[in-house]
Amino acid sequence: MDRRRVLVPLTTALLAFAAAATGAQSEATAGPPPPSRPDKVVIIVVDALSKEIVDKYDMQNVQALMADGVDTPRSYLGHTGSVTVVTHNVITSGMLPKHMGWTNEGYRDVDGVLGAPGGLYLTSNFGYDQMAPLQEHAGYPHLSDYLDDTGKVFTVSPKGYAAYGLAGPGSENTSVTTFTSGPTCDGIRYRMPTGVPAPPAYISSACGSRYLVERDKGYDTLQFPAQLYPATDDRYVVGDEPAHQGGDVWATDAVLDIMDHEGDGWSGIFVSLPGVDKAAHMWGGVNDPEGATPNYDPMTHMEFATATADAQVGRIMDALEESGQLDSTLVVLTADHGSVAADEGHWHGDFEPENDYGFFNWYYGDPENDIFYNRPQEALQPLVDTGNVGFSYSDSSLNVWLTDQSPAATREAAAVMRTLPDVTAVWHRNGDHFDRVTPVRWKLMRSPGEKAWFSRKAQELVDTQAADYGPDLVATLRDDTTYSVLGDHGGIQRSTQQIPIVFAGGGLSSKDLRAEVRSIDIMPTVLRTLGIEPTYDMDGKAYWLPRAKR
Known part of the structure; x- marks a missing residue:
């Protein structure tokens, strides 16, 4: 794929016509020139x-x-x-993450871009040699x-x-x-x-x-x-x-x-x-x-x-x-x-006086490009006990890549995730979107603002990582809750x-x-x-930015 800029002939012709029309105006009627575009x-x-x-x-x-x-x-x-x-x-x-090659700190290599198909990776360990092939593979x-x-x-x-x-x-x-x-x-x-x-x-x-x-x-x-x-x-x-x-x-x-x-x-x-x-x-x-x-x-x-x-x-x-x-x-x-600050009683990680112990709270599993993270926090242990966690990443949301993705095994894991502390809902990936598979625990949400944000944004935000290389199950958490360190990222909360x-x-x-x-x-x-013509259909929307008058 040629990823350099392609000038569209019609655009060029219109710009030339506009320039000619502007030049035909007298200085008395043309007014001050508009600000030039930034380059x-x-x-x-x-x-x-x-x-x-x-x-x-x-x-x-x-x-x-x-x-x-x-x-x-x-x-x-x-x-x-x-x-x-x-x-x-x-x-x-x-x-969006579901179209860019990876969605979170976990990644399932479904196409074998980095190795054998199906391998699980920790993306924050990626350097140029891993990230560039994924970017190029997505195109x-x-x-x-x-x-x-x-x-x-x-x-x-x-x-x-x-x-x-x-x-x-x-x-x-x-x-x-x-x-x-x-x-x-x-x-x-x-x-x-x-x-x-x-x-x-x-x-x-x-x-x-x-x-x-x-x-x-x-x-x-x-x-x-x-x-x-x-x-x-x-x-x-x-x-x-x-x-x-x-x-x-x-x-x-x-x-x-x-x-x-x-x-x-x-x-x-x-x-x-x-x-x-x-x-x-x-x-x-x-x-x-x-x-x-x-x-x-x-x-x-x-x-x-x-x-x-x-x-x-x-x-x-x-x-x-x-x-x-x-x-x-x-x-x-x-x-x-942003940053979610865990309130007292809503931090669900474990602590040992070891440097970087938080990595055992963030990760569970044996990724291809790191150690075996085999010390899950107590709050996550019931999910680990199902024996069906290939990899999990926990911050202000819970993201799980299952070993057995069959309907029955997925339902079992989702049922366990529903019971974990401060989980507001569990979502299962279904193609290009997530289905909510548990009731919403509205009682955990402390304010009308938190409930309104969840109602408006939860589905949209979870869906953005609905890719086959993304997690199979996602659990959203209430505000001011983390499973990892006391200030973290990851979920749908307004503060992040x-x-x-x-x-x-x-x-x-x-x-x-x-x-x-x-x-x-x-x-x-x-x-x-x-003033650059895109050569690829992006997920984002281009806005006109208001210009200063001269």
Whole structure:
């Protein structure tokens, strides 16, 4: 498949006719010229940034972008699984998970793309060599495939699977910068930049480089609840070494270096900032105890993480303005999911004083690309006891790939899932949609708002992962409930679905869109705004963004 842009002759003819008609007008009647289209795009993904978090932590640069750009007050994520490894790819493909190659943190390789047909995989372990074949097998183009005709495309993310999702399979005109294990310099172990294709040469991995960050550092996170998914290096947190800051600052420094070195030679920059996500997972999101934490180090917590992410948004916008490129650059600010903060009594994971014990809460089963996760939390044990769980992924929803998919075995598993703590309903995949196979437990829902959201959105959101490589059964959970860590993603809850989607720069006005814009709508809207004709039928809708008057 040729995934480069194809110009449609009729469109070209109409544009030529419009230009001729405009030229025929006198200067007295033509009025001021309309703003030119942007020819570049910057996408900033602040991982786990719900609208609730923006408001609670008073993220002023994000709020300014919402006020000055085209905000979408009714926006929401629009799909499940609402997880990093899914949404970064959704944003730059415009495809729902059920059409993009994988739907969640579990994946059944029904077509044998990665190995023997039927193998079960953990997708957040995917690197370029696994993600690119799945993207190519599904057959759709990425945003980078359109943009690299007119300039270089750069993707920066401390998370490898986020970087490769945003970037797509790439070409010689694209570059990915993420982390891998690095050298030991003067007795200190570091992480260093890597990528496929490789990062630019000025983002160095040599000893002494700014782009090395320290490993073997836990700060105050080696205790409950953070120890479930602790900071053990400066990959996702800024750290305490001014010359080697990690996390969001590392990613933003790379973006600014790219802008400085490439001048006007780039057409797309995609960056994800992971600091808010890491703090939310460790400390319970908006329930973070902050100063009440023993041996409190503010650097690992939500208040610091949100302030840091907000500052990086400001730095990127300032750099665009100072370089004179803001008017020619469409800026998109969004998130890959929000964050569910588990209330007391509604966290159903287990804890042992071991680093990363939360992985045993997230996963059960023996995926082809990881260890055998054989220590399920007590709350999930009745389902495991059926002997029919090939793989399960549990966060703020429960997702199960069955070993025996026969009707009788499926009914048995669904009946058990119905009884698990805080399950509101169980859904069985039936082709391209899910059938709800248990009554809704409305009594678990505490507010009219939660009930109304479930009524309007549950079926739509669950259906977005109805693919044969997706889960066989899904259990939705009540608000403020997780089975994994105290702050998590994954389900249909408003706190994980209601994320910002903002368009700014590029000559746009500050008039808001009132539509329910979703993540899948970002890609087609970007193409429309840049005047690029899509070559593939996307799931998302292209919106006209209001332009500023000159």
